[in-house]
Amino acid sequence: MVQNDFDHSLGLWLSYMGSESVKVVVRCRPLNDREKALSCKMVLSMDLQRCQCFIEKPGAVDEPPKQFTFDGTYYIDQATEQMYNEIAYPLVEGVTEGYNGTIFAYGQTGSGKSFTMQGVSEPATQKGVIPRAFEHIFESIQCAENTKFLVRASYLEIYNEEIRDLLGSDTKQRLELKEHPEHGVYVRDLSMHTVHSVGECERIIEKGWRNRAVGYTLMNKDSSRSHSIFTIHLESCSTGELIRSLPSLYLFSLC
Numbered sequence: 412m413v414q415n416d417f418d419h420s421l422g423l424w425l426s427y428m429g430s431e432s433v434k435v436v437v438r439c440r441p442l443n444d445r446e447k448a449l450s451c452k453m454v455l456s457m458d459l460q461r462c463q464c465f466i467e468k469p470g471a472v473d474e475p476p477k478q479f480t481f482d483g484t485y486y487i488d489q490a491t492e493q494m495y496n497e498i499a500y501p502l503v504e505g506v507t508e509g510y511n512g513t514i515f516a517y518g519q520t521g522s523g524k525s526f527t528m529q530g531v532s533e534p535a536t537q538k539g540v541i542p543r544a545f546e547h548i549f550e551s552i553q554c555a556e557n558t559k560f561l562v563r564a565s566y567l568e569i570y571n572e573e574i575r576d577l578l579g580s581d582t583k584q585r586l587e588l589k590e591h592p593e594h595g596v597y598v599r600d601l602s603m604h605t606v607h608s609v610g611e612c613e614r615i616i617e618k619g620w621r622n623r624a625v626g627y628t629l630m631n632k633d634s635s636r637s638h639s640i641f642t643i644h645l646e647s648c649s650t651g652e653l654i655r656s657l658p659s660l661y662l663f664s665l666c
């Protein structure tokens with residue numbers, strides 16, 4: 412991907428054990444007020460059926476547009492609801508069925524990562540991937556018969572190469588990355604929070620969101636200046652069985 416050509420678009424990487432293990436989709440946001448005031452023109456167009464993006468070089472009328480193909484393409488008038496149903500839904504469903512899943516948003520400042528992952532409450536179609544994933548998981552576990560689930564969440568940020576717990580008692584404390592011989596890489600002392608409902612999930616993510624490092628960039632006045640990782644951990648216990656640790660859902664927003 413040529414970064415400068417994708418100023419107003421973000422990539423969403425999805426990794427799960429489906430027909431393909433990694434999928435990459437791209438979303439283009441509308442021009443913002445600042446870009447409109449500067450009379451900026453859209454240089455990106457899409458063929459949604461073929462999942463292709465075309466980027467024109469302004470002023471170079473004779474030059475053919477650059478062309479890129481993805482697993483999915485979402486243009487300015489397509490809502491997060493559609494993206495979630497087509498792309499994230501199968502991944503989250505896979506987590507409740509026993510596969511690890513990761514969704515991460517990547518793009519330059521102001522490209523729409525937070526808008527896609529966190530979302531807005533109005534209109535409802537633009538509710539983000541993270542709150543939709545909560546609802547999806549709680550709906551799935553409520554339908555499971557004879558099985559009890561424990562849902563826990565953690566939320567960290569990586570800022571200037573330092574890891575911080577956005578839900579910890581001291582959000583300024585630097586945490587260490589460790590490797591366990593069986594369970595792999597983990598963050599020591601990262602706090603885990605048991606959640607019983609979608610409402611509780613929303614409250615803890617809001618708390619963590621307020622603790623992030625934010626700043627102003629020319630492209631985005633509310634820019635998150637860090638990478639953040641929200642993880643939902645599941646454990647289950649069927650009647651007469653031991654507690655079973657299920658795979659986790661990792662939700663990243665990279666700056």
Ligand SMILES: Nc1ncnc2c1ncn2[C@@H]1O[C@H](COP(=O)(O)OP(=O)(O)OP(=O)(O)O)[C@@H](O)[C@H]1O
Nearest residue numbers: 440441519520521522523524525526631634635666
């Ligand atoms: N698809 C969209 N439709 C309408 N507005 C959008 C869309 N995507 C992003 N925006 C708006 O663009 C602005 C920047 O988006 P956002 O804060 O999500 O960017 P970001 O990639 O998270 O930036 P940063 O890395 O600086 O935190 C916000 O005002 C947001 O509401």
